[in-house]
Amino acid sequence: MVSKHRATTDFVEPDLPITPMLDMSFQLMAFFIFTFRPAPTEGQIAMSLPKQEGGESTSIPNPTDEKPEAFVVRIEAAANGTIAKMSLTKKDDVDARPIDLGADVKAFHKELQSRYTEVKGDKTKAKVTLEIQDNLLHEYVVQLLDHAKRAGFTNIAPVPLDKKR
Amino acid sequence: MSHGPSDKCEPNLIPLLDLVLQLVMFFMVCANFVMEQVNETIKLPSALAARPIEPNVTDIIFLNVNQEGTVLLSGLDVRGKNKDDNALRNPVQVQNYMKQRFEELKRKVGGDADKARKTSLIIRADKQAPFEKVYGVMSACQKAGFENCQLRAIIQ
Numbered sequence: 390m391v392s393k394h395r396a397t398t399d400f401v402e403p404d405l406p407i408t409p410m411l412d413m414s415f416q417l418m419a420f421f422i423f424t425f426r427p428a429p430t431e432g433q434i435a436m437s438l439p440k441q442e443g444g445e446s447t448s449i450p451n452p453t454d455e456k457p458e459a460f461v462v463r464i465e466a467a468a469n470g471t472i473a474k475m476s477l478t479k480k481d482d483v484d485a486r487p488i489d490l491g492a493d494v495k496a497f498h499k500e501l502q503s504r505y506t507e508v509k510g511d512k513t514k515a516k517v518t519l520e521i522q523d524n525l526l527h528e529y530v531v532q533l534l535d536h537a538k539r540a541g542f543t544n545i546a547p548v549p550l551d552k553k554r
Numbered sequence: 555m556s557h558g559p560s561d562k563c564e565p566n567l568i569p570l571l572d573l574v575l576q577l578v579m580f581f582m583v584c585a586n587f588v589m590e591q592v593n594e595t596i597k598l599p600s601a602l603a604a605r606p607i608e609p610n611v612t613d614i615i616f617l618n619v620n621q622e623g624t625v626l627l628s629g630l631d632v633r634g635k636n637k638d639d640n641a642l643r644n645p646v647q648v649q650n651y652m653k654q655r656f657e658e659l660k661r662k663v664g665g666d667a668d669k670a671r672k673t674s675l676i677i678r679a680d681k682q683a684p685f686e687k688v689y690g691v692m693s694a695c696q697k698a699g700f701e702n703c704q705l706r707a708i709i710q
Binding site for chain 2: 527549
C-alpha cells in the first residue's frame, strides 16, 4: 500500500529574532522615561459662592430659630499683592471690636480655631466671610481658605472688600 | 583534546522583553493620563486642606485662569470655534460661555436645572492672579447658574 502521507521532513524551529524588538522596546522605554513628568496631586477647596444680586428670595426666618454664628475677616493687601493687615469681627455683635491679626496667617488660624471651639449650636453652620482687597494674590486667598478650613469651618465665603463694585 | 558536544548557549530574552513592554505600556498610559481640560502653564497655589475629586463625581467643568485673569479654554472646550479664540478676557464673555455650558448640561440631564446647577465647577487659577479677576470669574459662573464652585490647589 502506498502511503498517502507526504514524506516526513525535519522539523525546523522558526527563528523569531527577539533582539531587534528588545532594542526598540528599550528605545521606547527610554523615551517615555525621559519625557515622563508626573503631575502633582491636585485637590479642591470648596467654598460658598457670593449671593446673587436680585436672586431668589430665601424663606422667611423663624424668630425662634437660632441664627448661625458668623465671623467677618477683613483682609487688606499691600501694593505687591501680599497680606498687609487682617482684622476679625463677629457679625451682628454691635459691641464687638475688631481684633487686629496683623499680617500673620498663623494668628488668623489660631483666632479662627478658638472661635470655632466657642461656637454654640450647630458648628457646621458657622460661617466665615473673607472680605478681600482686590489686588490680593490668589496664592494668599487659597492660603486663607486653607487655614479657615483647617480651623474647622466649612462655610467660607470670599467676597471683595469693596462690595459696591 | 576532545570537547563534548558544543551546545549553543543563548540567554532567554523573552521575560526581559515582557518586562520592558510592560514598562513601556505603563509609561504610555501615564502619559495619556494628562487631562485635556487642564492647562499646564497655570501655576497653582498649594493647600493642606485640598481634597481630591471624589470618584462618584462625573460632571466636572475646569476653568483655567491665568495671571492676567483670562480664562483659557482647552481644545476640547472650544469646539468648532476658531482655535485662536480660546480665551475669555472679561466676566461678560465668561458668563456667556458658562451660560452656554449650563444649557448644554441641562439638555444632557433631561432639562433638570437643579442637576445642572450641582455640576462641579473647578477653577484652576494661577497663584499670581489677583483676587479681583478670580472673583470676577466665580461671580460670572454663579450668574450663569452654577452653584458648586471649588478652587484647585496642589495638595501639600
